[in-house]
Amino acid sequence: MSVQYQAIGWNRQKRIYDLLLVSGVLLYLALFVGVGALLYPTATAETLLIRGFGSLALLLLTVILCIGPLCRLDTGFLPLLYNRRHLGVTTFLVALVHGVFSIVQFHALGDVSPLVSLFISNTRFDSLANFPFQALGFFALIILFVMAATSHDFWLHNLSAPAWKRIHMLVYWAYALIVAHVILGALQSDTNVVLAVFLGVGVAGVSTLHLLAGAKERRTDRLKAQSAAEGFVQVCRVSEIPEKHARIVSAQGERIAVFHYDGKVSAVSNVCRHQNGPLGEGRIVDGCITCPWHGYQYAPDSGASPPPFTDKVATFQTKVVDGIVLVHPCPHPPGTRLEPSRTAAALVGAKA
Ligand code: HEM
Numbered sequence: 001m002s003v004q005y006q007a008i009g010w011n012r013q014k015r016i017y018d019l020l021l022v023s024g025v026l027l028y029l030a031l032f033v034g035v036g037a038l039l040y041p042t043a044t045a046e047t048l049l050i051r052g053f054g055s056l057a058l059l060l061l062t063v064i065l066c067i068g069p070l071c072r073l074d075t076g077f078l079p080l081l082y083n084r085r086h087l088g089v090t091t092f093l094v095a096l097v098h099g100v101f102s103i104v105q106f107h108a109l110g111d112v113s114p115l116v117s118l119f120i121s122n123t124r125f126d127s128l129a130n131f132p133f134q135a136l137g138f139f140a141l142i143i144l145f146v147m148a149a150t151s152h153d154f155w156l157h158n159l160s161a162p163a164w165k166r167i168h169m170l171v172y173w174a175y176a177l178i179v180a181h182v183i184l185g186a187l188q189s190d191t192n193v194v195l196a197v198f199l200g201v202g203v204a205g206v207s208t209l210h211l212l213a214g215a216k217e218r219r220t221d222r223l224k225a226q227s228a229a230e231g232f233v234q235v236c237r238v239s240e241i242p243e244k245h246a247r248i249v250s251a252q253g254e255r256i257a258v259f260h261y262d263g264k265v266s267a268v269s270n271v272c273r274h275q276n277g278p279l280g281e282g283r284i285v286d287g288c289i290t291c292p293w294h295g296y297q298y299a300p301d302s303g304a305s306p307p308p309f310t311d312k313v314a315t316f317q318t319k320v321v322d323g324i325v326l327v328h329p330c331p332h333p334p335g336t337r338l339e340p341s342r343t344a345a346a347l348v349g350a351k352a
């Protein structure tokens, strides 16, 4: 079997992320155990640690599940997505400590193996109050393990992206199992209001964010389909065109230079009037598209050279839908001014 993948180096941003993550984990555990010991002086250290690690694993998993929809709603959250796998592995490790501590605490002293005891000590599947909730936690832990074990890029490249994605969608099963684990376990044995609120807010937050992101995606798909029906063609994401530069596209026999500048997008013919130089390989200087060959200039919105020059190139209608640039390949007569499309960044700036 040939193995082809390129390891992604550890960079400064990842180190800062990991440092913050480890500090957050330690701070949470210290606070949980410290405050717990003050509020419940009779609670043993083992109980506080089991509860601290369990609730932290649930918190981390809830955050992980919120990151995906948050990024679809606002690209400002993307830095969280790039490092989400570290969060996933940390969640598994924290949940593992909770699970192992629980098994040792509740199943290690019998005459059967602790793992066997986990499944046979309580078989009251017909009772809500006494349901064997620990088994649910065990299955969730297995899913978290499979996800953590296959989280490295090595597996992404060798399993193929669709297979990898299918495995990682199991996270929703893990979350459902854990919600049931807590409702049928800790919330049956004692009325912990904080835990109940924490769980309720988490489930409501995860569900609401997924519904909002789904609605936004459907809206975007509708706009894209409508634009395609009107004849627009997709160029790329706005972020893929560096500021004051262009992306060149070919559509219906036209070569079009799509420029991104000052929160706006405009498109003109790629062919310079002087000697057919490639305008899209130039950049915007002093507000004008500047040909890379001999410096002829054109306004990006009208394709007209600044006075006293009179050269003009054709312009093309553009659109920006959810950060994606679209252009209509039908040329407007040279020098026709078309309103530039605004990028999301420009719209946010205008509202502020
Ligand atoms: C082998 C797997 C697991 C076992 C044996 C297990 C066992 C337990 C037990 C015995 C409790 C009750 C503790 C008490 O009330 O003092 C508990 C509570 C809890 N477990 Fe698990 N668990 C497992 C996996 C998980 C996983 C994978 C998660 C989350 C990712 C999780 C999250 C929780 C939470 C949030 C609580 C409530 C903590 C609290 O009372 O503050 N458990 N678990």
Ligand code: FES
Pocket: 272, 273, 274, 275, 276, 277, 278, 291, 292, 293, 294, 295, 296
């Ligand atoms: S070809 Fe564009 S300036 Fe000469």
